[in-house]
Amino acid sequence: MNRICQVAASFGLGMVLAGMPFPAISQPSELIVQVGAEEFYETGLIQLERREYNNAIVSFDQAIQLNPVYAEAYLQRGIAYSRLGNPEGAILSYNQAIRINPVYAEAYYYRGVAYSQIEDRASALADFDQAIQLNPAYPQAYVQRGVVLAGLGRTEEAVTNFDRAIELDSRNGEAYLNRCAAYYTLGYRQAALEDCNQAVRYQPNSAVAHYQRGFVQSALGNGRSAMSDFNQAIQLQPNYPEALLGRGIIRFAYGDSTGAIADLDQAIQLNRDYAEAYKVRGDMYLRRGNFAQAIPNYDRAITLRPAYDTAYQGRAEARSALGDVDGAEQDYSEAILLNPGNIDAWIGRGQARTSLGDNRSALEDFTQVIQADPRNADAYFYRGQLYAELGDNDNAMLDLQQAGSLYLQQGRTNEYRSVVRQMNLVQYGFALWD
Structure with a gap:
């Protein structure tokens, strides 16, 4: 009997050891499985970063085959499916991650993103709520919940979520960008511009940020600034039809109709x-x-x-x-x-x-126009002319006088002269269209 057996026997361990399984035999194989799964997982992450999404899915599949309760591998596989434009496949992977780990905030977040991609806003909202409940300091979950709320027409609630995201991460360009859009929807254009400025500051290479700021600048009448932003968006992303459309509109406003139509031609070529x-x-x-x-x-x-x-x-x-x-x-x-x-x-x-x-x-x-818009000078003018044509000179003069007054208030002097000419014609008993 060797020394180890002798020691074991002296402590009465011989029978005990004989009747016990030997975990030391199985431990190395389990360790090999864990190491193998981890290696496939790490490879998948590298492939995901390189945008080799199909290869990444294969690697995550292999990791899951070796370790069926590898929640992180299911999560990353879902992200790969989502980036391939397969949100349904992504959701199935996220479901598995959540089944394995019901308190996995990231899995709820990414499943919410996938639900948003298929426009299932109710499910997306529920998942973002759950992600925030599990991790109240999750800025991107607030951003995405805000996006869903904005899509549901709950714009003020969306702003509250973007506010919270910015409180948690003051350099979150995506939060500023989305709050810019929400402010614009609410009619706060100057506030929208300020947020777009912040978005560009923190995401200077974001074509979307430059495009959106250009859109707001255009609405504010800042044509040159809008043009600069659209140019920058196109430089960053040449195949950007929305930016080409925006630049085309500005070009046309500045009299460059040839350049404007060329931009529209290119936008249509990119998106038929x-x-x-x-x-x-x-x-x-x-x-x-x-x-x-x-x-x-x-x-x-x-x-x-x-x-x-x-x-x-x-x-x-x-x-x-x-x-x-x-x-x-x-x-x-x-x-x-x-x-x-x-x-x-x-x-x-x-x-x-x-x-x-x-x-x-x-x-x-x-x-009908006058009832909807009592300050619509054109409607009074056209109706006044029509009354004159029908021989109702009293109503014709009332409408023409109102049209003339509104044209003067609006600084439309050429139209005012047309009204005066028409009124003179009515007073002589006949009317002509201007």
Whole structure:
């Protein structure tokens, strides 16, 4: 008997050891499994960082095969699926991570992101709530919950979440960027600009941050600053159709219609289903007097977005200019049906109906505009002319006087002169269209 056995026997351990399993035999294999799973997991993380998403999924699969309760591997596999554009596959992986670890805040967060990708906002909101409950100091969870709330129209609640994210991380560019959008929606444009400035400060290489600031600058009338931001966004991300659209609009406003249309052409080349780009390009052709070129752009915009009321309105203007007044009247009617608050469509239809000799219906359209917008000088002017055409000079003069007063208040001197000329004609017992 060797020395070790002798010692064991002296302590009466011989029978005990003989009747016990030998954990020392199984421990090395378990350790090998753990090390192997960890190696595959680390490899997957490297592949994920390199954007080799399919390879990363294979590595995480191998880690999970060796260690079926590896919650982190399920989480990272879900992230890889999500980045491949497969949020449904991602959700299945996150479900497994949560099953293994029910208090895994990151798994709830990323599952919430995946639910957002498939527009299941109720499930996304529940997951972000749970992530925050598990980790109240989780800034990105507040950001994403704010995004969901904004999408649900709960914009003020969204701002509260972005505020909290910024309190937790004062350099969180994404939080500033989303709060900028929320402030803009609420009508706080200057506050929106300040937040966009912060977003650009902390994310200087973010094309989206520059684009969004350009959008706000444009709304504030800061055309040159908007142009600079759109240029920067395009420099950072050349295939950015929204930034090309924004720059095109600014170029057109500054008289560079050729450059503007070139930007719209490029935006459409990048995204053949970009309804807004077709509509805006149609508007540009319309303003240039290229009515026949405008119509196919409006056609395409309407095909892509059948409820696009301003595209119907633009096509109506182009049709009217080409002499198709019946077609124009139909398009204006469709625009009004889609959006009864589209004042310009009501005025356009009133003018079209006047041209078609349907004066009573035209009168109703102009009256509708005045009821909705009592300071709409054009509606008073057109209705005044129509009253004169119908021989109702008293009402004609009342409307023309009101139109003239509003035009003066609005600084529209050319239109005011037209009113004066029309009033002189009415006083002599006949009216002419200006």
